[in-house]
Structure formats: C-alpha cells, structure tokens
Amino acid sequence: MLGNKINIVVRIRPLIPTENSKGCVKLMNKLNQLLLQKEFYQVQFKFDNILSKNQGQKSLFNSVSYIVTYFMVGLNGTIFAYGQTGAGKTYSVIGEDCNLKDSNKGVLPRAIHQIFQSKKEKSFRLHVSFYEIYCEKIYDLFDFEDRKEKSTKDKYKLKELILKEGSNGSFSAEGLKSYEINTEEEALLLYEKGLANRATKASLMNKKSSRSHAIFEIYLEKESKGDKKHIVRSKLRIVDLAGSEKCSLRNIYSLKNRDKYIKELTAINGSLSSLGQCISALADPKRKHVPFRNSKLTKILKDSLEISAKIALIICISPSLDSYDETVSTLQFADRAKKAILLAQDDNRKAKGKTRGFSTYRETTAPIYDNK
Ligand code: ADP
Ligand code: MG
Numbered sequence: 001m002l003g004n005k006i007n008i009v010v011r012i013r014p015l016i017p018t019e020n021s022k023g024c025v026k027l028m029n030k031l032n033q034l035l036l037q038k039e040f041y042q043v044q045f046k047f048d049n050i051l052s053k054n055q056g057q058k059s060l061f062n063s064v065s066y067i068v069t070y071f072m073v074g075l076n077g078t079i080f081a082y083g084q085t086g087a088g089k090t091y092s093v094i095g096e097d098c099n100l101k102d103s104n105k106g107v108l109p110r111a112i113h114q115i116f117q118s119k120k121e122k123s124f125r126l127h128v129s130f131y132e133i134y135c136e137k138i139y140d141l142f143d144f145e146d147r148k149e150k151s152t153k154d155k156y157k158l159k160e161l162i163l164k165e166g167s168n169g170s171f172s173a174e175g176l177k178s179y180e181i182n183t184e185e186e187a188l189l190l191y192e193k194g195l196a197n198r199a200t201k202a203s204l205m206n207k208k209s210s211r212s213h214a215i216f217e218i219y220l221e222k223e224s225k226g227d228k229k230h231i232v233r234s235k236l237r238i239v240d241l242a243g244s245e246k247c248s249l250r251n252i253y254s255l256k257n258r259d260k261y262i263k264e265l266t267a268i269n270g271s272l273s274s275l276g277q278c279i280s281a282l283a284d285p286k287r288k289h290v291p292f293r294n295s296k297l298t299k300i301l302k303d304s305l306e307i308s309a310k311i312a313l314i315i316c317i318s319p320s321l322d323s324y325d326e327t328v329s330t331l332q333f334a335d336r337a338k339k340a341i342l343l344a345q346d347d348n349r350k351a352k353g354k355t356r357g358f359s360t361y362r363e364t365t366a367p368i369y370d371n372k
Pocket of ligand 2: 086089090091210240
C-alpha cells in the first residue's frame with residue numbers, strides 16, 4: 001500500500017539555550033496543522049504525523065519501526081533524517097549517545113534492538129557498513145587502518161571509495177568494508193567507532209560533520225521458508241543527511257574559505273534536491289523513470305528508491321524565530337514529497353473507480369496567528 005511506502009514524520013524539537021527563545025511555530029494537533037509566523041509573514045502546513053517537542057524518542061521510533069519490520073521479512077527500507085543543521089537530525093538518529101540503556105536513544109539503536117529481538121532463527125546473518133558522502137566523494141567510516149606511521153597529511157585521510165555500476169544497473173561503492181554482527185552491543189560499538197572516524201576527519205579538515213551525509217547500512221541474509229529454499233536478502237539504511245540550509249550571502253562575504261563553502265553547499269543542495277525528485281517520482285506509480293543518476297547520494301540509494309522499498313522521512317525543525325526561513329524551506333521540501341504521495345494515492349483511487357473526497361492538501365489562507 002502506498003501509504004506505507006513513503007511516510008513523512010515532522011518533528012519539532014524543544015528550544016535549546018543558544019537560540020532565540022521566541023518561537024515561530026505553532027502546532028494545532030487536532031487539525032494536523034503547523035502555523036509559522038514571522039512579523040507579517042505567515043505560512044501554514046498540514047501533515048498527518050507531527051511530533052511535538054514533548055514527544056520523545058519512543059514516539060518517533062513507533063512511527064518508523066514498521067520499516068524495520070518490513071526489512072526483517074526481506075524488503076529494503078530507508079529512514080532519512082532531513083533538516084537544517086541543529087534541527088535535531090543526529091539526535092533523532094542516535095540520541096544523546098549510543099548507550100543501550102539510555103531512554104533517550106534514537107532510531108538507530110532502537111532499530112538494532114528490534115532486529116535482535118526478532119532474530120530468533122539461527123539462519124539469519126547480519127552485516128553492517130558505514131560511510132559518508134562529502135562533496136560528492138564517498139568515504140568509508142569503517143576504515144580503521146592504523147595510521148600512526150603515516151605523514152600528518154595522510155593520517156586522517158579516510159579511504160575514498162569509487163562508485164561502480166553493476167550489470168543490473170545498481171551502484172555499489174567498491175571496497176566498502178562490512179562487518180558481520182552477532183549482538184546489539186557489537187553493532188553499536190562499530191557504529192560508535194565509525195562516528196569517531198567521522199568526527200576526527202571533520203575537525204581535521206576544518207569542516208563540520210553536518211556537511212556530509214552519513215549512511216549506516218544493515219544487510220540481512222536468511223533462508224526463505226517453504227519447500228523451495230532460496231536466500232532472502234534485504235538492506236536497511238539509516239541516513240543522517242547533511243544540513244539542508246541554504247546559502248546565506250551575508251555569511252559568504254565574511255568567510256575565509258568561501259570557495260570551499262560554496263562547493264560544499266552546491267554538493268549538498270544538488271544531492272538533496274535530487275533526493276526530493278526521486279521521492280516524488282517514486283510516489284507516482286505511473287512514472288517509470290526515477291532520476292537517481294543526478295547525484296552520488298541517489299545513485300547509491302537506488303535500491304532504496306525502488307518500487308517495493310519502504311521510506312520514512314523524519315523532517316526535523318527548530319521552533320525558534322531564528323530559524324523561520326530555514327524551517328519554511330524544510331517544510332516546503334516535505335510538502336512537495338507529501339503532495340506527490342497524495343496525488344499518487346488519488347490516481348490509484350481513480351483507477352479503482354472511487355471518487356475523491358475532499359483534498360487534504362489544499363492551499364488556504366492562514367488564519368491570524370496568536371503569537372502570545
Ligand atoms: P543536527 O544533527 O540536525 O545538526 P542535533 O541533533 O545535533 O542537530 O541537535 C542540536 C541540539 O539540539 C543538540 O544539542 C541536541 O541534543 C538537541 N536536540 C535536538 N533534538 C532534540 C529533541 N527532540 N529533544 C531534546 N533535545 C534535542
Ligand atoms: Mg548532526
């Protein structure tokens with residue numbers, strides 16, 4: 001069912017001490033509506049699944065855990081965290097840390113927990129990989145090579161991987177390391193080591209890790225049930241996307257590394273917009289072509305962008321007035337994806353001879369927002 005294929009969850013994080021304590025986002029839960037206001041500007045959005053600042057990590061996981069369930073029966077799935085830097089993507093994916101006992105743990109440790117809870121059959125085999133895409137280059141975060149002997153320049157260089165197109169049209173990063181995991185603890189330890197690699201590399205290259213997409217993959221292999229035995233394979237991806245913020249001219253002129261900054265933003269914006277296009281195309285059952293070739297991110301995610309794959313988009317936003325422009329642009333991205341999904345559902349209904357009720361994605365004039 002299409003409703004299960006792509007799912008959008010909007011998450012409003014609580015205010016944090018470093019930002020303007022004046023809010024610009026108002027949630028009207030009963031109407032599934034978000035009102036955003038700044039001075040005389042006002043925008044209204046409608047989403048089926050909006051999590052308020054009071055809804056914790058458990059609620060978030062509950063709304064995406066079906067992807068893990070599908071993965072366990074052999075369907076590919078991807079959970080994306082999308083939003084501007086500081087909006088809560090990494091918090092949603094990891095939590096405060098990877099501690100299994102931490103009640104604030106994010107989607108990734110919870111997904112691993114769910115997998116091992118249902119891994120009762122001995123015939124299951126699980127492998128994990130972890131890599132990042134930075135400026136259209138792929139780096140293996142499981143590159144744990146001892147670099148003591150290397151020159152300072154090469155010390156923190158992670159292995160760059162080349163994308164190869166297979167005969168079946170799918171892309172794979174050649175030489176990407178993967179490790180077999182047998183316990184939850186093993187999986188999380190590896191993940192933490194990979195994260196440490198990402199952080200070290202980011203600080204040494206004088207860039208924030210929010211400039212890259214981090215992709216954690218879990219592969220499952222098991223024997224099918226029934227008389228004719230065959231191997232069932234599936235892949236679950238959990239993606240902490242690079243910050244979606246737009247280029248600010250004011251910031252650019254004061255920057256020392258202006259060229260690098262522009263290069264990073266161009267790569268990020270290009271890959272995020274092709275991800276949006278792929279998601280929209282995917283929602284439409286009549287569209288045969290999904291334009292995944294436009295970026296490394298979408299090329300590598302091709303098998304997650306196929307018809308049978310499941311996708312959840314966690315859209316992270318800050319409630320602060322400081323973030324008004326970015327929050328509007330983040331929600332516009334989500335809204336485009338939502339409209340594509342609704343249109344596709346509508347077409348499906350028409351094809352089945354059912355008429356449409358009322359539109360749930362009507363543009364309306366926003367009512368006056370009470371900012372007190
Ligand atoms: P991003 O990865 O999108 O750049 P982070 O996940 O690092 O943003 O979040 C920025 C800050 O906000 C962090 O200090 C994080 O702990 C906090 N934060 C984010 N989301 C939440 C939330 N839902 N509840 C509490 N704190 C949060
Ligand atoms: Mg982050």
